[in-house]
Amino acid sequence: MPEATAPLRIFRVLGEGIRAYSRSQGSLLIRSASLMVVPSTVLLVWQASANTRADNPLFFWVYLLIWLGSFAVAGYVGWPLARAAMAATAAQPERYTQRDDWWVRDGFVRTTAAFSFTVAVGMVFLVIPGVMVLMIYTFYPFLILDRKAKGFAALAASSELTRGKRTRLLALVLMLLVFFAPAGALFYLWGPGPIGIVAFWLLSAPALSVGAVTVAFAYRTVGSS
Numbered sequence: 001m002p003e004a005t006a007p008l009r010i011f012r013v014l015g016e017g018i019r020a021y022s023r024s025q026g027s028l029l030i031r032s033a034s035l036m037v038v039p040s041t042v043l044l045v046w047q048a049s050a051n052t053r054a055d056n057p058l059f060f061w062v063y064l065l066i067w068l069g070s071f072a073v074a075g076y077v078g079w080p081l082a083r084a085a086m087a088a089t090a091a092q093p094e095r096y097t098q099r100d101d102w103w104v105r106d107g108f109v110r111t112t113a114a115f116s117f118t119v120a121v122g123m124v125f126l127v128i129p130g131v132m133v134l135m136i137y138t139f140y141p142f143l144i145l146d147r148k149a150k151g152f153a154a155l156a157a158s159s160e161l162t163r164g165k166r167t168r169l170l171a172l173v174l175m176l177l178v179f180f181a182p183a184g185a186l187f188y189l190w191g192p193g194p195i196g197i198v199a200f201w202l203l204s205a206p207a208l209s210v211g212a213v214t215v216a217f218a219y220r221t222v223g224s225s
Contacts, residue, residue, distance in 0.1 A: 010172040017214025020088040031081040033205035040201040071116040075109030082141035085212040107151035142219040161223040179207035
């Protein structure tokens, strides 16, 4: 039997997320900026290797390994951001530490790598599948933190929590993606050079902060125990 959950009012959740970000005293922003270093570095490697790509056909496979490895790194860097977002929703000091439940953190890392890979593949080939995966499984970090869900079980639990609310959650995800529009626009205008990548990093960090705490509020609304 699916568990009963509260209704998801997306504008209220978005408003709460923006307010929580505004009073976070920089903790969310710092951790979001740290996480955004990962894709920015991968982009810099691609940009800096233009000559190597032209002369060495094996570079594609090397870069693919770097790209895949970045998903695991994102899990380790994203763990503090998820903790901070959960703390911000309660307007209280963060109660999680790096030493707490290391096995839960490692499950988070593995799940994040699988989640990131699935979303990336969906975005590369067809945008809609990537957004759908992002929407359905978006609660997994908070299920791991809040309920100590084990790795991939958090993805299944997230799918269950979003059942019946996916249209509203899709609208919320699309609204949050709008916050990344300035970063995407400057990256498109300035190209994949160092200036464009730095602009992408700086402008994506606040967008990711708002997105993380907003999704945390949505999770608390529909399924926090």
